[in-house]
Amino acid sequence: MGAKGFCQKFDDLAQTPPMGWNSWNKFACDVNEELIRETADAMVASGMKDAGYEYIIIDDCWHGERDEKGFIHANKEKFPSGMKALVDYVHSKGLKFGIYSDAGWQTCGGKPGSRGREYQDAQTYAEWGVDYLKYDWCNTEGLKAEGAYLTMRDALYEAGKPIVLSICEWGDNQPWEWAEDIGHLWRTTGDIYPCWDCEEDHGDWSSWGILRILDMQKGLRNYAGPGHWNDPDMLEVGNGMSTSEDRAHFTMWCMIAAPLIAGNDLRNMNETTRAILTNKDVISINQDRLGVQAFKYSEDDGLEVWVKPLANDEWAVTFLNRSEQERKIDFNWKDHPFEDPDFSYKVDFNNAQYKLYDVWKHTSMGSTQKELEASLPSHDVLTLRLKS
Template sequence: MFFGKPKEVSDSAYLAQAQTPPMGWNSWNKFGCNVSEKLIMDMADKMVKTGMKNAGYQYVVIDDCWQVERDSLGFIQADPDRFPHGMKYLADYIHSKGLKFGLYSCAGSYTCQGRPGSRGHQFQDALMYAKWGVDFLKYDWCSDEGQNAQAAYATMSDAIKESGRPMILSICEWGEHEPWKWGKGIGHLWRVTADIRDCYQCLFDWGGVGVLNVIDKMADLYPYAGPGHWNDAEMLEVGNGGMTKDEYITHFSMWCMLAAPLMAGNDLTKMDKDTHEILTNKEVIAVDQDPMGEQGRRFMDMGEKEIWAKPLSNGELAVCFLNRTDFPWKLDYNWKAQTIYFANEVNIHANEYVIRDLWKHKDIGTTAQNTKATIPAHSVLMVRLSKKAK
């Protein structure tokens, strides 16, 4: 198989990608290894028909188990039974919908499900992905065989650049080697925890974390996030049935406060009204996609009650009151009693701000008065502050 010499992707073009956190859908959380051409095409169709594309979701990513072997020349082969027309056909279909196509591989010799990994074939694989039309590569860390993580991911980054096709590189080594300290310039996002599970708070001996566990890990990593380089809080579990509506609202709200990539992981063909409402809330998504690219930070920690703040462009601010308790929080918040000040010139004392509830989609007062609300257990009050016109 002859590719010819592609024109390399420049460092500047590579780094210019993902100026806001990537948004899309990934197959793993709901379907695991049960992936197929028809499934992925159905998901692409539904991403358009349900309004998710219009809300900002772009990438359709096939996770592990699409690949089965290498041919006699070492080129990776898709499962011919599950993907009878091949990956180029599927990528073309997804592109025809105005969406982008993503695939999964692994820095080890084998993927986490025992399929062929990319070790020793990085440049060959990147050429094949480019030929197929891949736009996004999730790159895992199973069977790492003692490799240096930074060097392994840098190799795949170089391979993508030499392939001639810009692709977003998602570093998925679970935060084991602190990729936030070295990932910028190599990849565009990096996982910070083990795999997420569909639960509010849970830990597993064999790996797996809940929503609150991820939030706590992300809390101190805000200095490492920004346009083109994001802390990845993991794929979304919204709609998979393991949490309540309020817990899913918390999950989605906090991912947006944290400027995390938004990768839905549910069955888009079977979304109920609540799931659709959460995943397509454009006012909340706008906080995630704000061009300043600031990751929110825990402004006040009162045990199981927390206040998070995220500076936004145009001198605005997102604030999220997070109720981690099992009981309603009777909020009576005096804005003037605290100082929330960020580099984007938000100053609660010098200016009066209009407060907009991003889940009720309505203004609920200004910072000149206390904000009073009842926040359900395991839920949030998420607001946006905009300077009041004089």
């Protein structure tokens, strides 16, 4: 029995933050089966599958019409082979398939939503072999978020196919307070936008740059852990920011144990983008089995220090330069004991020595016995793994 309702969520899923690709950031409604097949091929060929990415998620606008019994079908022009064949193709590559719907009458793109059809749609997704559902929050007048997502959770459970439930109501209803027993991840903010520090105003809503969304995560880390993650939205790596900004963006999402859902065109990304997205040393920080988000340890004139406890008494430390100028790092470890403000993890470097490993340069950086001195370019990061 679940904590609420007769059903429950599938508990053994998403024990580390989900990793995959979603069509929305790059392609919006311009989706079809050829794109999805080619993206699955590219995920394997690029080394992303080997790096841990597994979900190919088609976002809004795949929908056709409902039939006379109310069952949803894929758009026949965009998906002439049907959704089941596409799911089978993705599975044949050793990957998993994600789909999109909405708790309202219509999706954000004006397609048929799942309101009143939750059990039918869950049954359909299970029959297609879907592994992941992103469930949006447009056109939901009169609905309460917790109840609406509870209904879809129960519908998925009754359909019998383990499906990750990604709650996408943009953090409007504080899902971190109620969603642990309902979904496996929940959006904490409005949509992301590929800029370092900006607000993109759409009139009655806004999308946000990397730093804006990072700052919105304050106070949320104690709600997340294995099987239930804060989701600051998908990655914009490869979508137009500078290399250093892409690197910092990817690093910070790894540090805060965010889902790593790529949002670029995998079919023709350059080597720089591919190298960022497939850096296994950085990904291992995100996928650490402890499942604890980083906390901001200090900030001074645009230079922030973030600390993430890891399994086996290891730590990840990121120096983030938010500013427009290069910053000097002078960090005497023995003057900076770490004490997690929400959990019981702590270390005093007067009593413990760690080796330092630079996860972007893949090189040793000495140990905590010696003061760390470095120059950090604007909009960039230095990220170290501390190993005893």
